[in-house]
Amino acid sequence: MESSRDRRVIRTKAIIRTAFTNLIEEKGFDALTVKDITTRAEINRGTFYLHYRDKYDLLEQNEQELIQGLIGILSTMQPVIDIEQVLPQIVRVFEYLGEHADFLKTILGPKGDPSFHALLRKMMSEHLFEKNVVPFIRKENALVPINYLVSYIASAHFGIIQEWLMQGRQESPQEIASIIFKLSALGPLYAAGVVKDSKQVTDRR
Amino acid sequence: MESSRDRRVIRTKAIIRTAFTNLIEEKGFDALTVKDITTRAEINRGTFYLHYRDKYDLLEQNEQELIQGLIGILSTMQPVIDIEQVLPQIVRVFEYLGEHADFLKTILGPKGDPSFHALLRKMMSEHLFEKNVVPFIRKENALVPINYLVSYIASAHFGIIQEWLMQGRQESPQEIASIIFKLSALGPLYAAGVVKDSKQVTDRR
DNA sequence: TAAACAAATGAACACTGCGTTGATTATCTT
């Protein structure tokens, strides 16, 4: 299309991208120089600046690309009626995440970009829960403030994503969706078999 | 004690620390130069190097200080018998976190240090759940893999901490402990009032 | 309080990476 049909550009951007991803994993994003990237990519340093303003721009463009893809998926999903309809939606999301595992794994890891952590969490809150869960909450029934509920779920699911990626995606998206569902619907302690019945605890305070 | 009883050192380290914290909040850690810090702290740049190897060392020392304090608290706690005994423990932790809110807020925020995120999450897993929760799990009862359970809970609680700090700690440690307890023991969806009874969902798959 | 010590300052050093430029070469599109 309009955006850079020149094969040289495609090639250059691709090798920059992989060099970048690998180097983040090795040294971490901020210990990283443009020179590192161009050396690794076997590219003239000036060429880098033909495509990116600086290393932050490079990071941002890669992140945006990924985010846009995710938005594309999430926006096609209509709000669920029955709570179990979320399962295939979760599967779809994890399929997509799996396709970008390399980049995600590094960027969400300990040497990654915390602002991307925040961005992704925010997206999960907005597109998933505030559309699918929050509407079902009758305020008078909620036992905890809603913002904490949302943070709890968003972070928890975020943690599942991280664990899945870091362990090398051993489970299928279906398995993961099932795990998430059980944990959130039944409660982590119930799912663990620690608490036998929610009731046991309900009437305490 | 032995470590630097000279008042000049105390003073210098203190002003470096606050300048550092403020600057992280303003520009983010990696957009930050040693010169920025010393200028803000109204300190000779050479003085900085008298105390820290570089800005990463400064970050690490501050983080370690905080972590050690947390370990000190966690290690005095004996494993709980009844699951509700964790409540005062959670309270104690949040009291401590509250004392260091300024630093934590920035370092756990979008401009913070992702490796510290990981470190704190790991600590929570090890000291809290693997000591207090995991032993109670009978493997045959667990509906989900334990590593996912641990990730789920650790991240979820991590999210609560972040939300609490970012919103300016409006709730007391007691309130937060109660919120966490409800969410984890009853399950987030139950606590939200979305699911009426866990049973409703238990026998599906 | 005075002497001895240690911290903080200020100025200079070479070094590394940054972001940009202009001329030249290589590769692509039409």
Place this chain on the structure above:
DNA sequence: AAGATAATCAACGCAGTGTTCATTTGTTTA
């Protein structure tokens, strides 16, 4: 095949790094 543009190469001033050394300032302790 011709024209366009991407990539290269070498060079530039600039900013921040981490180190040094002589000097001044402050703190401790005898």
